[in-house]
Amino acid sequence: MIRRIIEIDQDKCNGCGACAAACHEGAIAMVNGKATLMRDDYCDGLGDCLPACPTGAITFVEREAAAYNEAAVLESKKKQEEKLPCGCPGSAAKAIRRQDFPAEAGVHRQSQLRQWPVQIKLVPVNAPWFDGAKLLVAADCTAYAYANFHQDFIKGHITLVGCPKLDSVDYSEKLTDILKNNDIRSVTVVRMEVPCCGGIENAVRKALQASGKFLPWNVVTISTDGRVLDGV
16 A cells, blocks of 8 residues: 655664654664664554654655554564563662662752652562552653652652553553552552543553452642642
């Protein structure tokens, strides 16, 4: 079929890898130091990679190409997520004890994060720090919008973050497994006021229903200019 798809100018590509990181479908990879479109059917033609390229090496073309295969993309993402806990040291689960990190001189605020990783996609379903935990499920933009996020929300909680719009996944299945398999005491959802953030609230609601547990939970909404609109 003839459709819109990206084209990468190898002469202009400087090998920075920004486009590969920006491609949520995994259509682009670095080959011999250059960005390469690996599979036509992984490219949705929306062009998230275009603004990430600093040299203008990526453009749209109309050409014969396989249709975008969303099912194949999702299956590939699932396989990558399964590999990450062993393959990426940064995704290894660990507890963080704050007493191990005394506040530095002149530092007024200390991180309240109690565990790693925090991304819903990467966090294990079972971990010791889930036992007796008060769970915070937050849209990732909230920590940037709300200035006192660590003190007001992360403190005393196990934190999970995600963006249903960018990840293009339904978090409810993963969250259901976490709620079913651990002694979670409560759930707080922190979302932005934008409509797409409803996805993270809905995922928690579905997970709570599917888990069969009756847990106290509340939703806090943050405005795009950093104010708490409701829920506290």
